Amino acid sequence: MMTNPLYLFSLDVLDTRLIPESQEKLNQNKKNATQSRWWTPEFFVYYVVFITVVPQMFLAAMSASNEKSVNYHLFEDRLEQGWIFGRKVDNSDAQYSGFRNKLPILAATVILHYILRRIANALGIQRRVFDVGFAAIFLAVLHGFSTLKILAIYLVNFLISKLLKKRTGMVVTWTFNIIILFLNEWYEGYKFGSLVPGLAILDGYSGLLPRWDVNFNFSVLRMISYNHDWYESVDNPNDIEKKQLDDSISEADRINVGPPKADYTFFNYLAYLVYTPLYIAGPILTFNDFIYQSKHPLPSVSPKRTLLYGLRVLFCILVMEWLLHYMYVVALSGAGVWEGLSPLQISMVGFFNLKAIWLKLLIPWRFFRLWALLDEIDPPDNMVRCMSNNYSASAFWRSWHRSYNRWVTRYLYIPIGGSKHPIRNMLIVFTFVAVWHDIQLRLLAWGWLITLFVIPEVAAKLIFPAKKWGTKPIYRHMCAIGAVAIIYMMMLANLVGFAVGLDGLRDMLRDIFRSWTGIPYFLFTSACLFVGVQVMFEVRAQEARRGINLRC
Numbered sequence: 001m002m003t004n005p006l007y008l009f010s011l012d013v014l015d016t017r018l019i020p021e022s023q024e025k026l027n028q029n030k031k032n033a034t035q036s037r038w039w040t041p042e043f044f045v046y047y048v049v050f051i052t053v054v055p056q057m058f059l060a061a062m063s064a065s066n067e068k069s070v071n072y073h074l075f076e077d078r079l080e081q082g083w084i085f086g087r088k089v090d091n092s093d094a095q096y097s098g099f100r101n102k103l104p105i106l107a108a109t110v111i112l113h114y115i116l117r118r119i120a121n122a123l124g125i126q127r128r129v130f131d132v133g134f135a136a137i138f139l140a141v142l143h144g145f146s147t148l149k150i151l152a153i154y155l156v157n158f159l160i161s162k163l164l165k166k167r168t169g170m171v172v173t174w175t176f177n178i179i180i181l182f183l184n185e186w187y188e189g190y191k192f193g194s195l196v197p198g199l200a201i202l203d204g205y206s207g208l209l210p211r212w213d214v215n216f217n218f219s220v221l222r223m224i225s226y227n228h229d230w231y232e233s234v235d236n237p238n239d240i241e242k243k244q245l246d247d248s249i250s251e252a253d254r255i256n257v258g259p260p261k262a263d264y265t266f267f268n269y270l271a272y273l274v275y276t277p278l279y280i281a282g283p284i285l286t287f288n289d290f291i292y293q294s295k296h297p298l299p300s301v302s303p304k305r306t307l308l309y310g311l312r313v314l315f316c317i318l319v320m321e322w323l324l325h326y327m328y329v330v331a332l333s334g335a336g337v338w339e340g341l342s343p344l345q346i347s348m349v350g351f352f353n354l355k356a357i358w359l360k361l362l363i364p365w366r367f368f369r370l371w372a373l374l375d376e377i378d379p380p381d382n383m384v385r386c387m388s389n390n391y392s393a394s395a396f397w398r399s400w401h402r403s404y405n406r407w408v409t410r411y412l413y414i415p416i417g418g419s420k421h422p423i424r425n426m427l428i429v430f431t432f433v434a435v436w437h438d439i440q441l442r443l444l445a446w447g448w449l450i451t452l453f454v455i456p457e458v459a460a461k462l463i464f465p466a467k468k469w470g471t472k473p474i475y476r477h478m479c480a481i482g483a484v485a486i487i488y489m490m491m492l493a494n495l496v497g498f499a500v501g502l503d504g505l506r507d508m509l510r511d512i513f514r515s516w517t518g519i520p521y522f523l524f525t526s527a528c529l530f531v532g533v534q535v536m537f538e539v540r541a542q543e544a545r546r547g548i549n550l551r552c
Helices: 005-009 023-030 041-065 072-078 094-101 103-122 127-163 166-187 197-204 212-235 251-256 266-273 287-295 303-326 329-335 343-374 393-399 402-413 422-437 441-463 473-498 501-512 518-545
Strands: none
Touching (some): 023 518, 094 343, 103 343, 127 166, 127 212, 166 212, 166 422, 212 266, 212 402, 212 422, 343 473, 343 501, 343 518, 393 402, 393 441, 393 473, 402 422, 441 473, 473 518, 501 518
């Protein structure tokens, strides 16, 4: 298998959780698998469309945003000197540029952490003692004296779990953490001088990341996870240590059963919250899973698999570098200059802008997950589908920021009733998701649009159930037509939430449909998306033939 270079991009290398744990589950997933369509006349037509259209998509985005663009002079000042063949680089996205510019420092920190961990192991230093010790230095460098504010919030949340009973404690936990999100945003990390004038001197050193509150959202998830897992353990007489500790311990057991109650200490709580490889951006591990893995490294963690995963991360970084050097779509979108561009160019700027957003999130998440794998902790991978391999709003949510989706499902969606009231509960979930990301109107609009766009999908499944319609040849094409509409909706929602905002989207759509060419272009694009969806269907059918069902 290793002789095949495509194995680097396999699900096995990405995350072993994606492969069913038992042969019984594999066989069950294979039951409804269809015969392959890859070599049928229908798909050869699709291949011709791919070969013709995909290169034109790249050329349109490049011509709209590179030096030959009619609007180049309006966004050129947003570009920097790059390193690929003397070209400029679009490093204008503040979120990704922060990671990109600090990547050498982060890489050096990973190496230092790896070396010190091996020394600590040789000296017999307990794992979580090292975690807290290293994190203390890391946080001091990262946030300076603001680390004291972080620890104070951690302590209050811990006291809630110990002083209040389950029902009251969970209500107070959620209320406290949501209030913290708002206060962090409004007061921008609370200056010491504004809290106590005599402590203003402490504001003099705020570390490499003075805005500690920007990344604190991930700590909020961990604080809720700890409190929820603790309250669950109080009602559960069993723990994971009473099970046979071998390879048969499933991820569900690690998450739901939990460690012995003696492990729910403040020290372990602190070790979990400040675990350095996952502190800045995740992926998210539950408290129960973290404690189990810190005692019992998983069989999935091996030097070979970690090396392959590292090569995959490097490949993603190089793809992003190529995109930033040859398509200045982020700078163009930021400037909001669409005049003189054709409908194809405008839509491809929007499309590849979403690609840049997908990559700017994927790369840090995979970098920090790689760091955790080097440290023998295996968190879930956050991106299990390419952005261009999604056609369902609900499935897209399961594959985008996957560890967060799993967190929301366990700690919010199921406790409020789950699928008993799907639309209401999804509205609650996406409102929280939007507030958690950032307290801005455009993100609230994004969350509500995502919920709104799920409704037609849910309705279509009820009107045309797969059990009744699945055997009809036309059903696959009906699903593809519906999927095209959903793709448009998801692209619009994500452009609003993470790229151009409501006003920018309005300007884009106005310029796309400002002439008679807009409607024919829309119809042609819809036909191309129809072809793409059919290929997506077959990708999942191929996975089913291997016994894999990602549910996304």
